[in-house]
Amino acid sequence: MVICKSCSKKLNAFNTPPLIHNLSADDRYCKDCFKKRKKENKNLKTKGVIKEIKCKCNQCGVVWHYLEEDEKRLKSQSVSNALMGCGMFAGCCSPFGGLFSNKSIDLQREIGKMKKCPKCNSTDVKKTTIYHEKKD
DSSP: OOOTTTTTOBBOOSSSSOOOOOGGGOOOOHHHHHHHHHHHHHHHHTTTTTEEEEEEEEETTTTTEEEEEHHHHHHHHHHHHHHHHHHHHHOOOOTTHHHHHHHHHHHHHHHHHHHTTTTTOOOEEEEEEEEOOOOO
């Protein structure tokens, strides 16, 4: 039986948000707790808080940081470039379709580099979320 991580309610099909939001059984929330967490995250964004990801390589001990905003921006650019490339290949047989597809692949590689150790290229990484207040 799966229980809510926050309030320990038993979860069933009626009080569980869609599985898209709950990828693992350990991180399941009931609808009420899920809405509350979503609202808290929204409030953090509007209060001027920056979310940073601190990564530490478990193999060589190197520490690096990146902003979650940068990762989201790269993902959205990659998706839009891929869609533009598909549209150009299918629609008018433009030679620029391949260019947009290649740009999409390059952006995906850049996202992958953020998640790998810059020194030893290991993916054995411990991630910690850090919140900072924006400075004016």
